[in-house]
Amino acid sequence: MQRKAKASAYQYIYILVFTIGLTSVCTQAVLLRELASLFRGAEVSYLIAISTWLVLGGAGSVMAKRMFRGVKPGFLYRLGIIVAVLPLLSLIGIRLLAGLFVSGQLLGPGAVVLLALASLAPYCLVMGAVFSVACSLAGRRHARFVYALDGLGFAVGGVLFAMAILMLDNTSVAIALMALNALILFVISIISFRKPLASGLPATASLLLLIAILLFMHSSRISLKTLQQAFPGQSVLGCTDSEYGRIIVTNTSGQLNFFYNSERIFSDPEAQASEWVHFGLAQLNPRRILLISCSPDSAYEALKHNTAVDYLQHDRMLLEAMAEFGVLPETGRVNIVRADAIDFIGRAQEYDAVISCISSPSSIQDARFYNLEFARMAKTHMSSEGVFMLSLPLSGEYVSSEASQLYSTVYSTLKQVFSNVIALPVAGVTLIASDRALRYDIADAMAERNMTAHYVNHYYLDKTLTPERISRLNSSINPAGPVSTAARPRAYYSYLQEWLLIFNGPGFIAPFGFIIAGIVLFFIVAGGGILNVFSSSMSASLIFLALLMLFQQYHGVLFSRLSIISGVFMLGLAVGSIVTTRASRNNKNSRPEARAAHELLSVKGAVDLACIALAMLLFIIITRGIHIGTLLIYMLSSLCGAIVGAAFSFSSHKSEPSRLYLADACGAAVAGIIMSLFVPLMGLEMAVIGMAIVKVISMFR
Template identity: 25%
Template sequence: MKNPTKRAILHIVIATGVASVVTQLVLMREFLAQFQGNEPIVALVLFTWLVAGGIGTRLARRVLSAHAGQLARLSFLLAMLAPAQIMAVRLLRPMLFGAGTSVGFYATFLFTAATMAPYALLVGYLLPYSLYVIRRIETGYTGVGIYLADNIGDVCGGALFTFVLVVWADPMPSLLVAHLPLAMAAGRLAANRWEQLAGPLEVLCVLLGAVWFEPLSLAPTGGRLVHYEETPHGRLTVHQSSEQTTLFANGRPMAASHDPMTAERLVHYALCQVSTPRRVLLIASRGGMLAQLQKYHPAAVDYVELDPAMIRLMYTYDLEHPFEGVHAVEADARIWLMQHTAAYDAVLISLPEPETFQLNRFYTDPFFALVAQRLTHGGILCFSVEGAANYLTRAQRQIISSLWKTARRHFAHVRLLPGEPIFFLCRQEPVDLDIPGRLARAGVDTLYAGPYFSGEVTRERIDRLEAALDRNAPVNGDMHPYLMQLAMVQWFTKFGNSPGWFMSLAAAALLFFLARLGRAEFVLFTTGMTAMGIQMVLIFAFQIYLGYIYAKIGMLVTVCLAGLPAGAWWGRRVKKAHVLLLATDGMLIILIIGLTAALHLVGDGLPGIFYYVSGFMLSAACGFQIPLALSFMGDAPEAAARIFSVDLVGAAAGALLCGALLIPYLGISGATLVLAGGKLVGMLRLAGRYAPF
């Protein structure tokens, strides 16, 4: 590569790939933090990113004349947009919706699109624009060459984020590190000496300003921010207002300094049932629970938190007070129970509502079976979910009924105590509902659990609640998470919305788009849909079985990105595009079926490396088809731009379809079967045997 301008253009393409992937991952974590870890947010982020990128790619087809100087200026603009959109998310979220409030689907989607679209649109525009500029220097330069350079940058960006930035840097410093190489590369391509100096300097000033402003952008609307920390597992903040100290994880309140009622009820409703509780497992804490546990003088308390920083902050801000025998465990509680065979007299789950896949995994049939195996004779499991003393909504009734039926499969006695929240007491021995009497006989003093129990939890309310249970409610499982389906329904009904309008418009737009595609383009659309759909399946399955996708999402995205250029590099070396497109479609169908079978048969037993290898293999098969489609259609600039656009739109459809619809409603297996079916239709259409459009 002797031409310095050509080299500078390829450096920009690679640097854009690095910067865009880091920005995408930072945005995913930002939206997860702002919207309380709700995983369908990942689908909306990817959908918006890919649709905007696809539109940008289509717009580039209208370019009449491309210039290196204009490419440099657009690259400077891209680098400055990155911190601006993060700031927009942080400042506009509380301004438009209120701090800490839940937000409806349509409002979330519009907010995501508005804050992300400018950057994603420009990223999509720059890829074909770079091809046009480089072809002014070398007419025969292929679109696959640009695609490979972009994917190399994507992989490098994913690796940089996963192994360096997520561990050592906060969001704004991460954007600084990722975009400085782009600014420097664009500076070398700038049209004149002034732009070569001024462009990178302007970018540096904007990025440094964002780093300085970052703590201020996270200040709460009420009270003051006394601690802010980004960990591999999430964003932790500590707010103080008057004498109240509250610890937040990803925007969700996890523990408060003045909430003794919650701690008392969760501890004493359960432990008073056990004559001598010697060993207790505490999964997370709402604050003050260890002090209540100490009243029973247990020999050992295993206090488990996924994030080590959570335990440190609990102790630092006096939200918990450890005593002799408390063992702080930094691990995923489900994996901890699988790997340790110690028997417990009580298992207390103090987690938020099962509204995400990460939380739902502690309320499923396999987890309840695991807890039942780890309890001693006479041991008890206690947890709570949102409810009311006198009235339940239809969705709440279905959630409680499903949890009751799921727990009842493994515990002979499951009793519900009505209130706000509703408590579940699960054990093999009968549950004694005379809780004030048992506390008095044990000599345990309480402020709320004993004195106010009889007035709040009456026999009439208990009978009414248990009579309202739907005995035919579905069991909540890992591969078929019924509570996630209900959570999606609640997400819409809570705000008086319906998914029908959105899905109908999306389906109409998609059908219009597909009707305009040729056979090779249709195959490539299904390839993009499969690649992103499988990535969503792996993300959700990783979350279900291993439970910490916030920490590992960068790695999973990186290996999927690495498979694309590996496959594309191999695909450009072969001939017989028509035959090989058919063959790789068949191979993708087999791989998808194999992935589904492994998740069904092994589930919890699959190590993290399985997800990475599966993502790489499936992505490599998809990447293999890119050069084949280009050779099938011809490698003119317009064909390359169209191929990139079709691939992005297919990926957007896969992200939305799997992340927001198929997985929540049909489960993992239903989503993979739909993806395999889409590939089969593309395979048959390419073979000329079936043409639905």
């Protein structure tokens, strides 16, 4: 009877671990996306937040091991109830903390770390405690199975989240996942306790939590109220989440402002920004032009040139928001196109001008439009003397060495494709490229066509496009600078270097460098299974994060696919853990020393070789500029997860699960910090080489 009761307790522990793993991927995707929306959607904020998430989870696991000894299953259910309610509190906390900053304000890496710590700490610490308590209740022998079930739940949740996000926004998904968690906790409590009303707390608390969450689902005003904190002096009219980012519409004294990931992309009306298109269109007599992610008024300015206008926005939800608030260009005069610019331009008709209003290469998603591949594709679908124009939103008055590197990179990239490239100190820095001769006297070109504009005229440009300013800008540009490509997005790296410089990057990065060196040294000295898990997790996670960045580079929809790719990684982790566990059980050698040696040589050797092989493959992909498809990214992500799962499983019989969990989390966190802060400075190739060196050292410890 006792054996049956113990088996039943195991079942409920496993169900609870699977459920929390299932909902944690949704929580992670929602909270990380919420943080990223405050930092203009930059992937570096994802990486820093993920590193913070992992370290806090590992710390929670170790703390729980020391604090909660001899607990019963009911304690795990209570932790589950806390886990169910924390996502909503964290979501509200992020939005309230965002009120400390003005929306549109450029935030530095320090703000990313502080916001991530403050908002993620409660949830991640409790999540780590759940894993530790579950392993304690299940016993060290079953710790590997708990680890695998957590990964399996994460994988299933990733698929469910990807499906849900197509129909619901971030807040609704967060509420729905909490309701699911609370419902399952309630059912488990009812089944596992003979007298739920007598034992009371787990079942009653779960039921009340479920009712509160369901009531909250019907209050959309609360979501807007929490967002209002970040927009002082403005009225938030609407908010929606798309597969690309967060769209917020505000009103200021009758002017509509559209924000995309906390960055204002345009206002209506707004004359000066919309007239920027004339700098490119005045170079020729266009018949058909393509505007990419420009303001609505830009389309009307372009119509002054008696040309057909294709107005492209990649985000369907943004077009719907523009239509809802009455600022979408009239379809009778402008052809509205909803498509990713890279996909569309590859099958588009011929244009005389392609004008990209992408704000900056501040994210890998936007940096795609500053790469060599996009410039070549645009030229392929342009007339023989067509014009290509883009801008960089940095001041042309004072040019730092990092800004100079950015200008030189984009200039050199365009020069690889077009015969002529000119740089103008307007709208930050404007770059115009073509095979035709280009002119600086834009005001004269406008006057020759009897065209009028509020700002693009002699009164304004005679003071803006002076020979001195043009000469100063050109002297800062190196025509033989590096070229930005999909495999090596140097425009993105240069922008990040400028961003780090603004916020005292060297002073911020140096402490992280010492911290990483200290962590690596600590685990190298520790040796054994802990070092194996740390080095395997760091190596596999670095490769996995690089795959995420490559996916974003090629497809630009990382947010909507992040949960699936992460789920595939965790599925590989679960499979690697289970297969290794079964292999260990099938080892019939009667001598424990011989069994351990067999596992060490077979499993550890396979893990080490797989890590080094993947590192070599990634190095070749980066250096050769090889385009890899989505299916291959999924397969490699799964293999990365299998490496981590196998390393954890074969080390679990020698070390405490909580310590291994911390080593796993620290390894992945180090990979995240390297990818976010050090790769822009030294390149991904050097990071891969460094990772391979650490892995080789671990092979001999």
